[in-house]
Amino acid sequence: MESGQVQTSTIYQPVQEDLLQVEECLRQVGEVAQPYLAGPLKHILARSGKRLRPALCLLVGKCYDYNLEVLVPVATGVELLHTATLVHDDSVDNALVRRGVPTINSLWGSGVAVLVGDYLFAKAASLVSAVKIPRVMSLFAQTLMAISSGELAQNFAAFNVSISRHQYFERIGQKTASLFALATEAGAVVSQAPEADIKAFRDYGYSLGLAFQIIDDILDYTGQETELGKPTGNDLSQGTITLPAIIFGESHPQPNPVTAFVEHRDDQAYLERAVAAVCHPAIIEKCYAIAGSFCSQACAALPPIPAPVRHSLVELCHLVLKRQK
């Protein structure tokens, strides 16, 4: 789910050095004595993600009382919460590979994945509770409730082709945008931003998160297997109906290639026909336009802040729209 080839160094510039502290904090999480815990933790934390969520947290903090003693553990907690949910998702989906790297469940079994995910949740809670700001701990708890609800909603709606755009936005809001909103809102809260700015940053993070997930869902149809680290059309093959398939369905009365696939879900030929149909340029263009409008909403939500951070947060929206894997 991380943005790949587009350069983040310019965008992260205001907090680049401080992100190394987050990286060090993440490394220390894997430094435990028990080998059965250290192995999976080091494997999952070493993955060279872009650390987009911690970067957001620090960038927001940069606008106010920039105190790394609280921002670093909170930003690290956000990344750990994100990582824990990925570990559990991969276990739930029986995914063998994520971004080209074997998943914990594929290497150590699904039981270990469940328990390591639990450990990561707890470690995130431990870091965040140590900063002693109950409001931030509540935000973390609410976010995990939203993410698990969203994942359950997705699970429940598998192969349901009648899902609406509204239901889709609600679901990705819970499962993805809530974590982006946590990163920006928590960054604002611990840096003592005014209430209006906290709300504005929450809105920025939420809209950016929606755009991020829409792009992810587009790339699942249009990307190359080698770049995605998973087969094209993976979402549809799992029964997850995302924006491209929803928009396709709006203009193609049933039966259509997508509903035909749902009727013959074990037949690869039906899957390929459905993916090809959904991948029509007009559909993909509509999806990009919707992602773009969420990015515009994100930028419009930004409160008055110093130019360098504003520049980074606006550029981040462009980067999310442009990413190719």
Add this chain to the structure above:
Amino acid sequence: MESGQVQTSTIYQPVQEDLLQVEECLRQVGEVAQPYLAGPLKHILARSGKRLRPALCLLVGKCYDYNLEVLVPVATGVELLHTATLVHDDSVDNALVRRGVPTINSLWGSGVAVLVGDYLFAKAASLVSAVKIPRVMSLFAQTLMAISSGELAQNFAAFNVSISRHQYFERIGQKTASLFALATEAGAVVSQAPEADIKAFRDYGYSLGLAFQIIDDILDYTGQETELGKPTGNDLSQGTITLPAIIFGESHPQPNPVTAFVEHRDDQAYLERAVAAVCHPAIIEKCYAIAGSFCSQACAALPPIPAPVRHSLVELCHLVLKRQK
């Protein structure tokens, strides 16, 4: 894992009415709009456990500044954390039944069990963070780290017959006693007990928890399938080497019926021979004596407190030792 037939009403008497508030709080957790979440939540929260951990939390609070506005959410949080770990354990072990009731993974699949467990962790964290005492939130986080580490240790040591008593006590300390210690320590902290009493109650809860798990592990060998809600010898069949098998191993050089079973773990006849050998009265008696000594340690740890609560907490130790299922 709950105590069954022995009457708890006398023991719970000092907090009996207030426990109804915990019960109501647990009921409300299942009152969510989404049917895919409400179904599993109501199923798992309706289970008529003895609510031993919330009772401990309230009983400890009764000795100091007894404020139900903080004690009820914290006691409910302890029960939710306990419930979440059971849901995940059953998913990890592919257990179909717990105490005679179908597990979430057996009814809705292991993916739903993982996500519902996550939701319960988050709900526990949400309730506890709302009382705004960071120290208690830290205790919850540390406890979940201990539980998941303990479960991983057990997973890692499956079918390892050379595990020592020391390793066993450490493992059950993490996976079971830590939650009892959380219940008593958190009850003391939120009720503003003196530091020495907080430490004493933590020790009481931890020792009681060790005794509780040892009895659980004895009953797995000696109990009736109809009472346990699972087959006798279930732990050994899963490769979990518990105190009875460890004590058996100490006085029976290898090869013995337990090591023979490990070599032929798919053969029911080897399992039955191993269970019969471990079930020797002298071995079971030794295990009960060890559980009894932990109960004595628990009682010895109790700080000076009012007689009715002291009586309840001492009786609770007796109840734990006497339980039959």
